[in-house]
Amino acid sequence: MSSQLETPPGMVNSTWREDGSRRWMYPRLSKGYWLTARRTVAYVLIAVFTLLPYLKIQGRPAVLLNIPAREFTILGFTFLPTDTLLLALLLVSLILGVFLVTALFGRVWCGWMCPQTVYMEFLYRPLERLFDGPPGLRHSPGKRRSSRRTVAKYAVYLLASAFLAHTFLAYFVGVDNLARWMQQSPLQHPAPFLVMLATTALMMFDFSYFREQTCIVACPYGRFQSVMLDRDSLIVSYDRRRGEPRGKGKHRERQGQTLGDCVDCGLCVDTCPTGIDIRNGLQLECIACTQCIDACDHVMDRIGKPRGLIRFSSQARIDGQPSQLLRLRVIVYPAIMVVLLTAFVAVLANQQDAHVTLLRGPGLPFNELAGGEISNQLRVKIRNRSGRDAQYTIALVGETPARLMMENNPMTIGDRETQIQSLLIAVPRSVFRQGRYDVTLRISDGQSFDQQFSHRLLGPQGRENADG
Numbered sequence: 001m002s003s004q005l006e007t008p009p010g011m012v013n014s015t016w017r018e019d020g021s022r023r024w025m026y027p028r029l030s031k032g033y034w035l036t037a038r039r040t041v042a043y044v045l046i047a048v049f050t051l052l053p054y055l056k057i058q059g060r061p062a063v064l065l066n067i068p069a070r071e072f073t074i075l076g077f078t079f080l081p082t083d084t085l086l087l088a089l090l091l092v093s094l095i096l097g098v099f100l101v102t103a104l105f106g107r108v109w110c111g112w113m114c115p116q117t118v119y120m121e122f123l124y125r126p127l128e129r130l131f132d133g134p135p136g137l138r139h140s141p142g143k144r145r146s147s148r149r150t151v152a153k154y155a156v157y158l159l160a161s162a163f164l165a166h167t168f169l170a171y172f173v174g175v176d177n178l179a180r181w182m183q184q185s186p187l188q189h190p191a192p193f194l195v196m197l198a199t200t201a202l203m204m205f206d207f208s209y210f211r212e213q214t215c216i217v218a219c220p221y222g223r224f225q226s227v228m229l230d231r232d233s234l235i236v237s238y239d240r241r242r243g244e245p246r247g248k249g250k251h252r253e254r255q256g257q258t259l260g261d262c263v264d265c266g267l268c269v270d271t272c273p274t275g276i277d278i279r280n281g282l283q284l285e286c287i288a289c290t291q292c293i294d295a296c297d298h299v300m301d302r303i304g305k306p307r308g309l310i311r312f313s314s315q316a317r318i319d320g321q322p323s324q325l326l327r328l329r330v331i332v333y334p335a336i337m338v339v340l341l342t343a344f345v346a347v348l349a350n351q352q353d354a355h356v357t358l359l360r361g362p363g364l365p366f367n368e369l370a371g372g373e374i375s376n377q378l379r380v381k382i383r384n385r386s387g388r389d390a391q392y393t394i395a396l397v398g399e400t401p402a403r404l405m406m407e408n409n410p411m412t413i414g415d416r417e418t419q420i421q422s423l424l425i426a427v428p429r430s431v432f433r434q435g436r437y438d439v440t441l442r443i444s445d446g447q448s449f450d451q452q453f454s455h456r457l458l459g460p461q462g463r464e465n466a467d468g
């Protein structure tokens with residue numbers, strides 16, 4: 001028998017060994033102030049994520065992302081495809097908001113608010129601990145594991161994933177449609193049913209297999225940390241000056257050296273959901289979940305040392321340097337946000353009560369009528385966003401030989417509804433110059449909407465016209 005000990009395989013990162021095998025994470029739960037705070041936030045967020053599709057504001061859904069109709073309703077306001085500017089202003093402001101929060105408070109989004117962490121740590125992980133028992137030291141799985149319990153655990157995971165998939169779908173189709181479809185055969189609505197199945201499968205894959213890999217390798221936000229953070233951003237950090245040299249045991253003197261406060265118990269590593277050792281400094285894998293703070297505070301209480309060996313602090317403060325709250329990026333991000341949000345409010349305030357699109361009719365650009373007049377077919381599309389039903393009258397403006405022919409004029413359109421109607425404009429052949437004649441249409445609801453639109457009619461040109 002060889003007396004040599006086997007060398008443990010090296011690590012690619014905290015969760016993958018060099019031989020390609022996965023180091024599964026079974027983090028120990030560390031109770032404490034930060035866990036209570038995070039749990040409270042997580043339960044509130046789970047309630048919000050679940051109930052938001054049911055919420056209505058003035059009879060409209062609070063959030064509905066209707067992709068087939070290309071309409072996004074956010075907090076009761078509906079963005080149409082033509083509202084690109086508004087959406088762009090909002091999105092860029094949101095992205096800058098994320099940059100600002102990250103520059104100030106580090107990865108609080110990851111550890112406290114991201115649905116991946118919220119559902120993983122406060123739904124799936126507690127279920128796992130319920131079935132398998134609390135995990136042991138060094139990321140070892142719970143001792144109660146058995147095949148029956150494992151089957152039961154995955155069955156509950158599946159139920160939870162199906163529920164989450166339905167909630168997710170409700171954001172895109174609305175709760176009313178979802179409730180109706182759930183009472184019908186899937187064959188009557190195959191596309192949404194397949195989306196629900198695919199989402200359930202994806203959730204199962206993510207929360208039962210992929211887990212922390214989403215944060216470590218898949219999420220682009222995690223990858224951007226190094227550019228969004230600076231030495232003054234708040235991060236979960238280990239106070240190396242206080243903790244080192246680390247060492248186990250009660251006697252804090254060794255070889256003439258006074259040991260630091262870290263007793264090298266490894267609990268901060270055992271509790272970390274991404275398996276890293278925060279004592280090695282800030283790492284991309286750290287999602288700022290604060291579990292290592294609670295673990296270490298507990299140890300410090302037990303050995304009678306002040307809490308905060310691992311704490312929320314900035315790299316500058318940990319290194320004993322003064323920390324600066326006001327930095328260039330902390331001033332520039334909000335300044336740009338103020339400009340963008342002011343523009344957003346200004347564009348929103350000047351929005352018309354209806355959105356009108358004039359389109360040329362299909363087929364030939366013009367037709368010759370029996371009496372010799374030239375007609376152009378148009379389609380008018382009106383979206384009523386006035387908050388009430390309205391009647392839109394379409395008329396030609398000014399002295400013009402043109403005639404407007406249209407059924408259903410005025411157009412009666414319900415609130416938030418869109419209608420498309422065809423109309424014909426006929427003019428004498430002689431008015432065309434180089435095949436063109438401009439008219440102006442006025443569309444009005446007699447109350448809050450009154451707008452004029454120029455339209456170029458097409459007709460015969462050159463000799464054909466002159467001969468006419």
Ligand code: SF4
Pocket residue numbers: 236268271272273274275276277278285286287288289290291292293
């Ligand atoms: S190092 Fe600490 S804060 Fe970072 S992920 Fe691990 S336990 Fe959470």
Ligand code: SF4
Pocket residue numbers: 238243261262263264265266267268269279295296297299309310
């Ligand atoms: S929990 Fe605290 S004392 Fe224990 S190893 Fe981590 S930093 Fe050191």
